[in-house]
Every structure is written in C-alpha cells, then in structure tokens.
Amino acid sequence: MKKALLAVAFTVSATFSFAQGKASTKPSLQLVRNATLILEYGGHKILVDPMLSAKGAIESWGGVERNPTVDLKMPVAEITKDLDLVLVTHTHADHFDEAASKLLPKSIELINQPADKDFFTKEGFTNATALEDNRTWQNLSIHRVEAQHGTGEILKMMGKTSGYVLKAKNQPTIYVVGDAIWTEEIKKNIKTFQPDYIIVNSGGAAVKGYEQSPILMEEVQTMALIKESGKAKVIAVHMDALDHCRTTRASLRKKADELKISRKKLLIPQDGETIAL
Template structure:
C-alpha cells in the first residue's frame, strides 16, 4: 500500500504567495452535530461551497475539490460547455490556513478552478485520478505539481500523521480509498465520451480516520468512515461499495447533487451528476449513518435544487439521517 507522510508541525502556506496566512479556519456561521445527539466531538468538516470542504482531525487539514471562484466567474466544462458561478465561497484562497493534502475527485474546473491551479503551492500533496495526475504533472518544470498521487477504483493509500503523537502504542492515520464513479451514463454517450474525452473520469473516496500501530504501519483500525460520492450518476458500479464494506458502518456520506446538466441550462440534454431522485437511491444503497449534501446550487448548470432533495428526503422518511450545511457551516463528529 502507498504511504504519504503528513506533519502538521510544518507550517507550509497553502498557496505560492509569500503573504501571511491565518493559522486556523474562521469561526463557523453555524456548527451542527449528529441529529440524534452527540458528545466528545474531536473532528470537523467545514463547508466552503460547491464540493469544497475542509476536514480537520488530529491537527491535519484535508481539502476536497478546491473551487474558490466567485459569483459571475465562468468555468470551462467541456467542448462548447461553460458554467457560471452564482454563489461566493465561504472564504477566499488567501484566507486558507495550512492545508496538508487535497482530495481531487476529477480534473474539472468547477472542482479545481483556474485561480486554484495558478495559486496552490506546487509541493502540496494531491490525491486524485490517474487522468488528473497526468494533467497536473504535464505543465512543465515550473508549473507542474510535484506531489500528485493517483488512486484508481478500490486502490488505497495511508496518510501517516507524523506529529510525534503515540498513545498506547498507536498513532493517528488516515486511509483513503478510491471509489467508483461515472460522470456520463452508460451507452452510446459514454462510448463517444471515451473517444472524445470531453468529460474527464471521476472518483469517489472512502476516507477512514483511525489509528495504526506504532510498530507496524500496515495495521489500521478505523474510528470513523466517510464516503464522498464525487461527481457520479447512480450507476451499477456503485453497488460494489456496500458489498465491499458489508458489516462496516459508513458514518458519514458527502453526496454530490445538483443534477448538473449540459451543454447549458437552456439546452439541458445530458445530466452528469445526481439529481434528487438518484441521490435518494444512493442514500438507500449506502445506508450511511448521516448524509450531508454538497455540490447543489453553486453553478447555473445545476438544475436540481437542494429543495428537491429535501422534499425527497422527507418523502422517504430519512429526515433524521440528513444534515444540511450552508456555506461557512461546520459539522463536528467523533472519531472513536
């Protein structure tokens, strides 16, 4: 298994500028916990917008799908396809504290925008798809990212947290596993996309926070499991996830919604992310303890609003299993 060493004692700035960065995230607009009650929370998820979140645990910060454009900015999503951002992120790039690693589900500008690509420090570890790795490392000696790690479906790597903390012979670690995802529905369109490469391949992630033995890096005990769907449709490949994790609780699911439709809002020919109906199907398939919807209203190509999902959740009797975050909200939870 691949290993990546993270040391929260290194105060490396997240971007290439030399301006001072804050040492922590700003105060949340609202902090939420498990709907059935909680206690002893020692980890958190901060929602910035789109699919951009920051996971904090044991001094480590992991950022997902960084997108920091503002309302009115545009992104290129494929040949002849653009999207306009209609919201602002909770914070700006210059307000980021130290970031230790990035989980990038795929190389699409609404998940890794032009401002992010130009600004992030080149040595920042990025875990992503094989396709995205080839893109990020093919920009020449000055612009290529140097610490890009690829994971295909069901491949894993360990993020070893080397801050000197060892308790009862164990040290904190994070296991990241690539999960299946498909941006384009099966059939002729998928075949055509494979040839044209208009829409990039995408991953989901299983992120497990836990502890490994101080004497054996290959041992790992999970304390909290997070499934991040990534930009996928409800496809048969997802059915392998509950099979592989049978008998293992999935504590939290971050689900990418929005019903992203291309080539434009006025010509909605192809849906490439889950709408409310597919989102409910995924919740029922994965059966996480808690679901948090993200990626639902930030661009004008999102045609299935969060209100659709909320209605579907109520009709399915799942309201006690879903937490809704607005931008700048934080969800706190306990890693056992």
C-alpha cells in the first residue's frame, strides 16, 4: 500500500512539474531566413511565412541572382517538427513557397488572409482558416491587420498582404507587420495594440523596373516606425536573403547608429538566431 501511495504521489508530482514547466516556458523568436520565423509562444510552436526552398531554387526578382541567395542554417525537418500552427501573411514565394506546400502536412492548422483562401484550397490544405478580423485559437488571440505592399502601379502588381497581432495571457504582445511600407495604418495599429515587440520586414525590396518604388520598408521608413513604436522593441528581418532586397543588416544598423538608436531597441537577428522575448 505504501509503495502504491508513493507511486501515485510521484505521478502527480511529475505531472504537476511537467505542467509547471510547460506553463513557464519563455516565449522566443527564431529567425529561420528572410521572413520565416519560429515563434515559441503561449506554449505553441508557430511557423510564420515558410520559405523552405534550397539556395537558388527560385527565379531572380532583382536581376542579380536566383533566390533565395543563402542556404538554410538548419534542417527543414527541424523547422517543421512538432508544429502547432502556421501563419501566412501572403503567398508570394518568399513567404510561402512550393517547398513549404510540399513539406508541410496538409492537415496542419494554418491561418491566412481572405485573399489567399482559394490558394490554400487548391494546394490541398484541409485545416486552413481565412481570417477576416480576429479569432481565438487555443489560448491565443490573433488579429489580422492590413499591410500595404508598395504604392501606385506596383501596389496593384503586389496585391493584398496582411500582418498579425498575437496576444496571450502572461505573454508579450507581438505585432508581425508583414510585407509593407510605412503607413498611417501601421502607426494606428501600434497605438491600438500597444505591442511589446514589432517584427518588421526591412529589406527595402524593389521590383526590377520600379526601383524608385520600394515594396518594403527600408532604412528611413524603419527608423520612422521605430520613432512611433512606443515601448516596443523592434525586430528587423527580411534582409540578406533575396536578390531584390537592397537594405542589408549592415546598412540598417549603420542608419540606426547614426540616429543613436540602441541595440536594445532595434534587434537585427542573424539567420538561425533565437531571441528570448
């Protein structure tokens, strides 16, 4: 009897310890490459904008070289293992490529913008949700917000893009801006959601023939966002991986240093690097 009671006590203790460990897991962000992120958030592993192709597998967009221009720093199996959710801001190949469509389980929970509903149906994803505004998923609150992928004629070519704001109890609020230029709408979103972290695609990308109309924030626009970011730390990604991105980690840091923006305020991770949130 004594042994049985001890066994039960150990089981309860072990279960409690595991639950405590699970609950106390700290959130983190890992930059895989470009805008592909792994978020450990609210006890879930979330993959954002998976571009999983090998170096050079996709056509050139800037007339320089094929994309992506660098290899992944980790095995694809490590990226896709034990995923709970995939978030897709839009379906350009640098955010959801053919490799991702083939490698991800078709039954994976996936949240996308309404403009991409037919795309994911065609690709055979059976558990994809086109998010109009916001929803509760598990213990998370997920809000979709608009993003503007350029101006004028180039915006018509780029089509619809979105961002997401993630909230959860005892977790920092995260604003994934998505592919966007700096706009009043983003400024309003920052004021509305008061994020603790803003993830911004700062590659300064431009389509060949439209070099004067960037489709992503570059150095100057990223600094404008930082000026309006309030308490948030800004994490800049989408650099040094595609041939049409003209802003580099080095040029972005140089501009930040000129304006005396601290490295605690603006974080610029390397591929494969993990940031504790």
